[in-house]
Amino acid sequence: METKYATGAVAATKARQEASTVFLAKVFNWMAVGLGLTGLVAYLAAEFGLTSSIARSPLYIVLILAELGLVFYLSARIEKMKAATATGLFFGYAFLNGLTLSVIFLIYTKSSIAGTFLITSAMFGAMSVYGLVTKRDLSGLGSFMFMGLIGIIIASVVNIFLASSVLYWAISMIGVLVFVGLTAYDVQKIKEMGEQGIMSQGHEAVQKGAVIGALALYLDFINLFLMLLRFFGGSRD
Structure with a gap:
């Protein structure tokens, strides 16, 4: 009898792991598509001269406010919207973010942007693997990193007025450390969503869960990339 129960427990564990793997694949696929869209929009906007026009007009501020509003709305209301709407908003955010991020092509060389992207991918991949395989509960780390994120935002606003190079660096x-930590935390949280049975809750729940997970990882990657670009980006001047 004990052997029967043990076999059943092993089968249940294996089923949870398989479901988690499938869900993680969905999340990373959506994240990759979002990053691809952002990169393509940013590159094309810079190549066709749209970036220069946007950066010199009030439209740039409008775009930043629009994308901030969009990401907060999606995060807060995703449970009450349809999966197709959530997916559309995610891609809308990725598109707008591509327009605003296209300014990096005015500041940094293309080769340094590409190099930094590769460095970011390696760091993001390493921390994703850590988040997947570690047995340590990263909830405490996530809370600590979130407090660090709030501190970065406040310090960045203050430094607009101080213009301190020391504070900037x-x-x-700190931003690199925060987003590296958040990557591991978010991947572990998404893995747990898969293990807790989200794949059995129907297409709508799975799709919305994949979108919100993809958004979290997308933001981790983009912000880590931008922080690293400050160190590895070569100026066009």
């Missing part, structure tokens, strides 16, 4: 270094 301190924010950049």
